[in-house]
Amino acid sequence: MTPARTPRLALAIQVYALLGAPLAWTTQLVVGFGLTEAACGPAGRMWNIAIDTWESVIFGLALTVAAGGLASATALHRAVTRGAIDDPNGRVRFLATIGLAVGAIFVALILYTGTGVLTLEECRR
């Protein structure tokens, strides 16, 4: 099932390769930051939320989605260099290269954030 034969799937892979990793990090930041802000705040302290468990769940999800984005970017790049996708003006190859760079950077960023949050002590000011 090379992407060339099913254009709708090829488009989906291209979008996932470009936006998968960034949106995964954005979700990790918004949900993770929101969680620490809420749980360590005056209102949240009463609910004693298990921050570390929730943070590791978010971390795991974000990492898998981002790694998936990077993998699909690699597949797309390999497919387009093999010529399996018709790319008259070189736009798909261009986006595939971008997808590789984006995927790598956001996987690194998600790894940094996740390890940092889980290493530090909850709610220590």
Place this chain on the structure above:
Amino acid sequence: MAVESPAPAAAARIDRLERIWAERPGLTGWLTTTDHKRIALLYLATSLAFFAAGGAEALAMRTQLAQPNERVIGPATYDQLMTMHGVTMIFFFVIPLSIGAFGNYLVPLMIGARDMAFPRMNALSYWLFLGSGLLVYTSLLLGMAPDAGWFDYVPLASRRFSPGLGIDFYALGLILNGVSSSAAAANFLVTIAKLRAPGMSLNRMPLFCYAILATSFSLIFALPPLTADLVFLELDRKLGFKFFDVAHGGDPLLWQHLFWIFGHPEVYIIVLPAFGIATSIIPTFTRRMMAAFPLVAVAELLVAFIGFGVWVHHMFATGLPATTMVFFAAASLIIVIPSGIQIFAWCMTMVTGRPEFKTPLLFIVGFIVFFVFGGLSGITLAAVPFDQQVTDTYYVVAHFHYVIWGAAVFPLLGGLYYWFPKVTGRMYYERVGQLTFWLVFAGTNLTFFPMHISGMLGMPRRVWTYPGGLGWNVENLLSTIGAFFLAGGLVVLLANLVVSAYRGAPAGPNPFGGGTLEWATSSPPPAYNFDVIPQVTSAYACWDDADRADDRRRLETGELVLEEGHETTASTPVDGHLDEILHMPSESPWPFVLGIVATLGTAFVLTDHYLIAAVAVALAAAVLTLWHAKEPAAA
């Protein structure tokens, strides 16, 4: 590739184009213009005027800080000057110059279009910008300028601690400025998406347009948090709302969070167009394409995107939990990677090309030196414990001047020289140009380098004076000397440009052999930019002589000359296939009128005349209905 005398059929077409796109002469022409080039020149003149004001404020502050315990200026005046210096340089100089002047002038030319997607909204952006600038500067003239710093922390900025109108001038002036910038950003997004020349798919778009695209995304998503924050502040100050009042459930940190969600993308908005200018100048003077083109393109978009996730690094000392801060420390560190990619791309393009170190490229080399040095001090500020030591000291002042002045304004100065022949049709004096580079380079180092030291020695920001005996005296004196030296260098630079504008040698359409499409037009370009909408097959269309010769042939046959009115082409956003012919609105008085109505309406809100302000809003709505009363000529 010069434009030789065209054959008769072509000459007739060019005459018809000139008649269609002719602008009204004189003042009314300027007040009603919608031509992106004339709007850009308005932006250029206005932002340079505000730059002079901001520079004067800086020199006054440096004079007061030359020696310890000096009494040249009291704290009241100093606090107003330091706030106005920050607000002027950011909101009224560097962004209007980079987006309003450079962006407006170059984006339509680089993508092979005849104007922006919304010409009249483009004019409105300028008049709203001018209105907001004049509104804020009225406060300085009345001696009640905002005095709580450019980030205006609450509760100092609340009514209780800043009872005057200064903070209201700040808040309402910046809301108006925000509307102007958002409109400009929307305009750029649609222009870049829809008005690219046929054949210009995403991988053939000039890198300057990627920088403006990234800047526009940042503006669209960064300005609303600032607008909301300023509305909250005005509601608190004028109507007694309780957003920031701790006693009633509010929180002063809410202001800081919302301000910096806008604040940090804002500083990337400042520096991104400068990256675009650098990636335009380097290929021309090294005579090769930018190395790793896709990586540089994505790097600019990544800087903008990750820029939205770093804002708490301005708040590391506010006692937030460590687990909250670490999200932003990680993002603040990783954002170095896109910048690193670009720095190495610029350097490798020069190493593997045949660089000719003329004035524009010199300014870009200076830019790289400052950007790397400022970027490295930026990384140190991302290290939480060290930032908790040096935040709000002169070390941070040194960092952001290296990155804003060194990394954003240097390419702007280089850009002024680089596109000077295109805008004026004349060459600048090269030797004087290189002299001004060395003057400004030395002045910048002499002014801002010592601030690193005084910051490390514990000198806080925004102090109108300081005691002797703490080791700060030498650094402050050097900074003051440097500031005046820098001002002198800039005067020489301005003189060089002004004199060359009248007495410079005539420059052909492409004096430096540039690769992007603006060099395919005459200097200065006609009102309609391109007599034939160019076909594009690479990112450096001007280096494809076959395509450009093809344009001359199509001028003969009249293909894509589009001479039935204000017309330009539209193409599909991703692949740039020709999609339709668009009819553009021509010049109109309504943008200028709406600009005045909006500014007056804001001024009435400022002085609590809410009823008259409501009338102004109704008037504005009426103007908007008349905006396209006569619809652009339908085919």
Place this chain on the structure above:
Amino acid sequence: MTTAPVPRARPNGWYGMLALVAAESALFATLLATYAYLRFSDPRWPPPGIEPPSITAPLVLALVLVAASAPLAIASRTARRRGAGPLVAPVALALVIQAVYLAFQVHLYADDLGRFSAGGSAYGSIYFTLLAVHHAHVGVGVLLDGWLLTRLRGDLTEYRRGAVMAVALYWYFVSLAGLAVTATILIPAW
């Protein structure tokens, strides 16, 4: 009626509205985030003496607003394909429903103002500001509908085609924002 083929990409006006919708969605995101931020920084939410809002009226009204953008969707598709379907009627219908919606909401707003004040607490401040911003967007939308009706007399020029699609997009956004705002306002009532 233009004879040129229907262009593949949407008109510039539609993309311009998309940029405006992006900016306004950032504005609503900021307001909703502020509501959440203030909620988490205050254990007693809503403050003592203020009962949480009633659920039924806001929810019903929000759903009505979403329904009101259906006729606009039909008009927009007709315009997009330069089809022969009616344009003025669906826009007028949408305008009426939305105007009635706005009248109800303003009534509820005035009623709330009687119960507690915006300047009394952070809860009051964000509650009334959030609702005021959304009602303002609905008001602007109704004016847009009115303006569109004045322009739709005569044949469908390219300009009017873009206008219909842009206004429809604006209303998709405002009705979705209405759902989000209503859901946030009703948090204390869950």
Place this chain on the structure above:
Amino acid sequence: MACVLGMLATGCGSDQSITSPVTEPAREIDTLWWAMFAGGMVIFGIVLGLLVLAYVRRRRSSDPDRAERVSYAVILGGGMVAPVVLLAVLFAFVIRVMPAVSAPEPGSTSLTVEVTGHQWYWEVRYPGTDAVTANEIHLPAGTPVRIVARTADVIHSFWVPRLNRKIDMIPGRTNSIELDVPKVGTYRGQCSEFCGLGHAEMAFEVIVQPPAAFRRWLDHEAQPAETPAGGAAAAGQEEFQSASCEDCHTIRGTPADGKVGPDLTHIGSRRTLAALTIPNTPGDLYQWITNPQGWKPGSRMPGFASLPASARRALVSYLEGLR
């Protein structure tokens, strides 16, 4: 870069320098700084080297494909792989240092000092005693002390560079940092969050004494003011009450209980006046009472030039007597 080291070296001795740490947290931050500085200079050198290389090779043209391959290698290597690795090391270093500069764990300190920021001076209280002073914080050497930082008005920032990082004083929040100072001495600090007109003149001193000497100081500070024996000082006390000084200032043991200005119970024993703006000598105190705006423009204290000189001299001798 020699000038950088030169300047910083001369600065090491200065009283408010980040690069002359005294406590453990300040030392860790200092080490973190010098590590980043060294790494930064190396990277800066590499980029400068590339620029020089570009100048040296400006005549030579290289074949485009090889140029693109070499460029990609350097860009990916220097722009992505190296930063990810180097930043990971720096990030780990940051994560390790952060707990050391965080607020002290509950119960890990043996003394608490409450410092409250005002527009434009520092109110210092020692919980568990009646001691209240201003702008000068006495601490016992070698003892972990919790500084509780609050504000009475706008945001200030408590910062003693040689002892620890800064901590903001934000309305409605109680922030704290730990000061465990091994070496006896005086350490200068300054408000470092813009707080209005007097922001520049809002400094303070942390005076670290041997524990015994501190104990003696604290007991003395907790005592109310001695009533003056007679003569000029007694006249000064009446003047203090009649000239409405007591509306703003508190002197424990006397009817004066104003809360606007600092507590003057033991002002005589303080080294400086007006938050380290002027030394505490009779002449300076006289000048200050006559025209505070001259020293600290924007200060809330009105000038008393209208009082006869003899009244002002009596006030000075009364206040100087409050040891």
